[in-house]
Amino acid sequence: MDRTLKCFTNCLLCVSGELVAQDIYFSTEQGTITPNYYYRQEGVERIDLDGKIVSPGFLDLQPNGMKGVHFTHLAQGDGFEDDERKLQEVSEMEASHGVTGWWATVPTVDRHQWKEILPTLKPRTFTSGADLLGAHVEGPYINESKKGAHNASYLVEPTQISPSELYGDGSLREAVKLITLAPELPGAIALIGQLQEEYPHIVISLGHSSATYDEGIAAMQLGARALTHVFNAMNPLHHRLPGLAGLMSTGKCHYSIILDGIHLHPSVVTLCMRTDPRKCVFITDSIELAGMPDGLHPGHGQIPQRQLKQGNRVTIEGTDTLIGSCCTLDECVRNAVAFTGCNLAEAVQCVTENIADLMGERKRGKLEPGRRADFAILDSEGTVLETWISGNKVWESTSA
Structure with missing residues (x-):
């Protein structure tokens, strides 16, 4: 399995003021969000978020x-x-x-x-x-x-x-x-x-x-x-x-x-x-x-x-x-x-x-391919459960 390519699945994405039910793929090696056509690739590590919300960092x-x-x-x-x-x-x-x-x-x-x-x-x-x-x-x-x-x-x-x-x-x-x-x-x-x-x-x-x-x-x-x-x-x-x-x-x-x-x-x-x-x-x-x-x-x-x-x-x-x-x-x-x-x-x-x-931040702030894989994982109330930077988890709530 290629552990450098990951996918958040079973989640909602924050996109332009709306919650969108969609998977999001990202590379830990490149530290960026990748196009979703990678779903065809074998060996992607899929992380089931159980309905949680993915926000840009x-x-x-x-x-x-x-x-x-x-x-x-x-x-x-x-x-x-x-x-x-x-x-x-x-x-x-x-x-x-x-x-x-x-x-x-x-x-x-x-x-x-x-x-x-x-x-x-x-x-x-x-x-x-x-x-x-x-x-x-x-x-x-x-x-x-x-x-x-x-x-x-x-x-x-x-x-x-x-x-x-x-x-x-x-x-x-x-x-x-x-x-x-x-x-x-x-x-x-x-x-x-x-x-x-x-x-x-x-x-x-x-x-x-x-x-x-x-x-x-x-x-x-x-x-x-x-x-x-x-x-x-x-x-x-x-x-x-x-x-x-x-x-x-x-x-x-x-x-x-x-x-x-x-x-x-x-x-x-x-x-x-x-x-x-x-x-x-x-x-x-x-x-x-x-x-x-x-x-x-x-x-x-x-x-x-x-x-x-x-x-x-x-x-x-x-x-x-x-x-x-x-x-x-x-x-x-x-x-x-x-x-x-x-x-x-x-x-x-x-x-x-x-x-x-x-x-003028063109690499941050949006869940788009090519942008940094910086994420805040939230519950439905907006409480931060995890923080990811460049595709790597840097913080996790002890109560998550």
Whole structure:
């Protein structure tokens, strides 16, 4: 028997928002999904999933950290090996929640820290963990009036310092894959055009912004393609002044939502998913307290005050200011089903196919021949039972 060719059988596949009863073949040697004509070949190892659901491996677009690791703390410890250990721990936790690829979000830090942190976040793989796909820099080109938990003293305008001087040209070419900025800042529109010309692989997203709808349209015309945690850290949707949230209706940009049950009301989640099911993206916005016990936790360089964790809700001590979330991506999927009544495949699409389309990932995020054999095996409730990367099982639930 050729153990390099496998087939999931007696299963349902998540394909474009629908559950499809179909076998799926993949090669462990090539690490890719293969065409189904291999059913004629002798010796295929068939894995009976007993009606379980096969999803593409989840893609985590905006974690700031988890399991005690905050990405702003990298390059400040005991050197490269310490950073590698921290990232390995994150990659393993991601895999345990069905994630097979993730981008590390670095929120606003002191201007001198960017060049220290970003080189540690170049794309790479980890043993038995999800792949790091690069960095998302959320700042410092954001509006102080919508800073959220970002440190106002670190914010700058595009006219004050260039991206190459701030992040480093090498990091812009190798590590940075997504930049969130506020388009209303002086020089921001010109910056978007410059970034698209010099670093066309970088996705520009609008967020932490008080921009008007028209300012958002101008940014999109220059190449911006997304909205970062829509409704949060931006002006509210008004029937005469729609703001950035109004761009969801254009069909021309993706938009992420924090689906932890705290940042958005369930009815707003429904609005977002129904507005454009192929452009809606789920994110966790998780911070380092994800996977940690509830209670008061110390601050750090970005959040000098103590942090109060209560389930998924984390606030600056003594305030109602949300710092981020402690939600996991599989929890976001289950929340979407509970909040909106959508089917599981529709929710899965928002953490797989839609993110792959946004980020230009042609080898991930879809169950198509030639794409990576990255899978999350789910039960009917959306609980992750197994995670597979490049055709090999890297995690399995002990309760499966």
